[in-house]
Amino acid sequence: MCRIAAVSRPLNPSQVVNIEDLRRSAQVRIPKAVFDYLDGGAEGELTLAENCRAFREVTFRPRGAVAVHNCNLKTNVLGYEIAFPAMLAPVGYSRLMHPEGEVAAARAAGEGGTGYILSTISGHPMEDVRAASKGPVFYQLYLMGGRKAAEAALDRARKAGFSGLVITVDTPVAGMRERDPRNGMRELMGPSALAKIPYLGNLLAHPGWLISFLLDGGVPKLENIVLPGQGPMELTDVAAALAESTVTWEDLRWIRESWKGPIMVKGLLTGDDARRAIDEGAAAVVVSNHGGRQLDSVSPTLRALPEVVAAVDGRIEVLMDGGVRRGSDIVKALCLGARSVLIGRAYAYGLAAAGHPGVIRALEILRLDVERTLRLLGCASVAELNRSYVEIPATWARI
Ligand SMILES: Cc1cc2nc3c(=O)[nH]c(=O)nc-3n(C[C@H](O)[C@H](O)[C@H](O)COP(=O)(O)O)c2cc1C
Numbered sequence: 001m002c003r004i005a006a007v008s009r010p011l012n013p014s015q016v017v018n019i020e021d022l023r024r025s026a027q028v029r030i031p032k033a034v035f036d037y038l039d040g041g042a043e044g045e046l047t048l049a050e051n052c053r054a055f056r057e058v059t060f061r062p063r064g065a066v067a068v069h070n071c072n073l074k075t076n077v078l079g080y081e082i083a084f085p086a087m088l089a090p091v092g093y094s095r096l097m098h099p100e101g102e103v104a105a106a107r108a109a110g111e112g113g114t115g116y117i118l119s120t121i122s123g124h125p126m127e128d129v130r131a132a133s134k135g136p137v138f139y140q141l142y143l144m145g146g147r148k149a150a151e152a153a154l155d156r157a158r159k160a161g162f163s164g165l166v167i168t169v170d171t172p173v174a175g176m177r178e179r180d181p182r183n184g185m186r187e188l189m190g191p192s193a194l195a196k197i198p199y200l201g202n203l204l205a206h207p208g209w210l211i212s213f214l215l216d217g218g219v220p221k222l223e224n225i226v227l228p229g230q231g232p233m234e235l236t237d238v239a240a241a242l243a244e245s246t247v248t249w250e251d252l253r254w255i256r257e258s259w260k261g262p263i264m265v266k267g268l269l270t271g272d273d274a275r276r277a278i279d280e281g282a283a284a285v286v287v288s289n290h291g292g293r294q295l296d297s298v299s300p301t302l303r304a305l306p307e308v309v310a311a312v313d314g315r316i317e318v319l320m321d322g323g324v325r326r327g328s329d330i331v332k333a334l335c336l337g338a339r340s341v342l343i344g345r346a347y348a349y350g351l352a353a354a355g356h357p358g359v360i361r362a363l364e365i366l367r368l369d370v371e372r373t374l375r376l377l378g379c380a381s382v383a384e385l386n387r388s389y390v391e392i393p394a395t396w397a398r399i
Helices: 019-029 032-039 046-057 101-111 126-132 146-160 179-183 185-189 193-204 207-215 235-243 249-258 271-279 301-312 327-335 345-354 356-377
Strands: 075-077 080-082 086-088 116-118 137-141 164-168 222-227 231-233 263-268 284-287 317-321 340-343
Touching: 019 032, 019 345, 019 356, 032 179, 032 185, 032 193, 032 345, 046 301, 046 327, 086 101, 086 116, 086 356, 101 116, 101 126, 101 137, 101 345, 101 356, 116 126, 126 137, 126 146, 137 146, 146 222, 146 249, 164 249, 179 185, 185 193, 185 235, 193 207, 222 235, 231 235, 249 263, 263 271, 271 284, 271 301, 284 301, 301 317, 301 327, 327 340, 327 356, 340 345, 345 356
Parallel strands: 086 340, 116 137, 137 164, 164 263, 263 284, 284 317, 317 340
Antiparallel strands: 075 080, 222 231
16 A cells, blocks of 8 residues: 555646646646656657547537436446446556555546556556455556566456456557656666766655655555566566567467456557457457557547447447547547547546546546536437537548
């Protein structure tokens, strides 16, 4: 569990009206190196920007003079009912953003009636995270540390009662996030005090964050990657370990044998890959480009979504993530065939800004947005959303 009772600042709802307000609050509370790790994308950040821009390109076609009083926002993901169609995506190193990190996020998701996906790269033990939520909690698996470490993690996840697995397939190597080396992220997280010196200024300018980080024990270890005979992996070893542990379709086969519950494949952008995921036994796919943090210049996910939905043709569930900052974005994704979205930065900004209350506020903003958008569209239920409620640009119309 968290080594201190971390400070969770209350948020003033009249000042935190949208996700961008949470983003700005996060920028004030946490040091630049941590903020940029959260906010940034790969290389020229083209896909990062396009993910958000794609939502702006899709416009609504509302039905007038329709009275909608009680909107039904509920949906089902892999057999679990969620209160509104957004689950919390895996966000590695959440404990750097706030000491309660993954535990706070999972608890907020459960209280908000939705699901949480725990990253392999977690500073909190998976058992604590699972216990923090009354809702569904999924475990996102990377194969860092090799098959033995992954099998041990799957065993723990099974015993802890995780609801399903998420296999991320877009990370054969960590993307080049140019903000991180500029901020000395590796030096700041590494063991050498001397190497940190050039980068310390901005940390010292955020004493609130710094004190809570130090009281929490400093750089967290990765509690769920336990190397045989060595203990939990060090955070600075992640990049090298990732590069040695690409998840392949063959791996999906042995994972299926070790894990009897549902499996979601996250991080694909084409109909062909979605069909392959079905062949390998996936129960759901997440159309995702890792929030623009991996291969730059890939399609924005909203644009890739119709191709995947058409290829899957109702055989399994399709989710999407990337660039969701408003409830209207969620509604647009559902109109294009997603069963639910995942949100990454939208809740992580809240976590970084204020801990658990910040995640609660992010979920509240998005839920109220979805409800209002449905009423303005003249649609009573998320289950009724379809292509007729949106107009997509002609240049998208390959499908
Ligand atoms: C700081 C950060 C860390 C992330 N870590 C992981 C991870 O450990 N595993 C993973 O599958 N995806 C990871 N992602 C990707 C998210 O799960 C998700 O795909 C992405 O954030 C969606 O885009 P959005 O942030 O625009 O909502 C991370 C994203 C961010 C912003």
